[in-house]
């Protein structure tokens with residue numbers, strides 16, 4: 001018998017209560033029953049985003065909301081600034097270029113956080129920049145970027161908006177959209193929201209909504225002005241992913257019940273425990289300086305093939321962790337502590353890692369990492 005443990009930074013495990021919501025017969029969405037559910041979803045999302053703005057729900061993976069941000073704010077020939085510190089930062093640049101937006105890039109070494117001063121310098125050098133695209137938690141490297149400081153810088157430019165990919169940040173750490181003055185925040189369902197993939201969420205500040213009035217880029221399905229109108233009436237412009245919306249109501253109520261600050265603290269402690277275990281095992285973090293609470297990226301020790309490690313973990317122990325992406329493929333592995341995860345998910349991750357490393361010939365004193373993790377997790 002093999003029991004499976006999904007310990008990746010998306011998709012993440014889905015609680016049984018949430019899964020069961022989707023087992024019910026489908027209901028029609030143009031009904032008061034659906035509208036009541038959608039109203040509750042909107043409330044839960046506003047609490048999670050810590051915003052008074054509308055949080056819109058789209059039927060797509062997270063990238064759909066990223067594309068929506070670009071095409072609803074900008075016009076061909078506009079200039080955007082992109083912080084590229086990993087695979088998801090690069091995605092902003094790819095989307096901008098696909099829509100013929102002039103794209104200035106701040107290149108940051110993978111594993112490091114952008115220096116907010118670099119954003120300040122770029123904006124000073126080019127006042128044409130209409131939007132700054134950033135990633136709060138860069139899932140490819142496990143870095144948490146200092147979005148609060150960057151927001152304070154962008155706030156000094158009345159014609160420039162700050163767009164934040166908070167896909168593995170929201171629900172893992174505080175993303176107080178209104179307090180920090182974030183103009184666009186996007187997330188996806190299969191990360192901290194404890195949901196299957198298929199929904200994306202996006203919220204815009206008043207400053208960002210103003211840009212939607214002048215944006216000329218082509219859009220049809222992801223027309224946010226149209227969605228805003230529909231969703232104000234608890235409907236969507238097109239058929240919503242009804243089962244996922246019903247499940248989202250449940251996962252948002254679970255987050256509310258735990259309490260947002262406790263949810264954040266849980267992620268913080270799981271992350272600390274994982275990092276402490278990794279250090280006790282003599283392994284090196286990819287991002288020791290500004291680690292994300294959503295996942296921990298670890299450099300594979302010399303002599304240990306990441307593919308062999310992941311293969312053994314999966315085949316023998318039923319444990320799925322992520323590898324590296326792009327040029328980090330084969331160099332790192334990534335352990336998630338994101339969404340529906342608690343103390344013993346982290347213990348499973350660490351103990352399985354120890355056993356697999358030992359089996360692959362890497363010197364490991366079994367229990368070393370587990371002990372280090374336990375010392376932190378006992379405080380949860």
Ligand SMILES: *Cc1c(COP(=O)(O)O)cnc(C)c1O
Pocket residue numbers: 010061062063064088135137138139165167168188
């Ligand atoms: C998962 C993720 C995305 C979106 O990916 P999809 O596959 O489209 O859901 C974007 N940015 C970050 C930081 C992510 O972790």
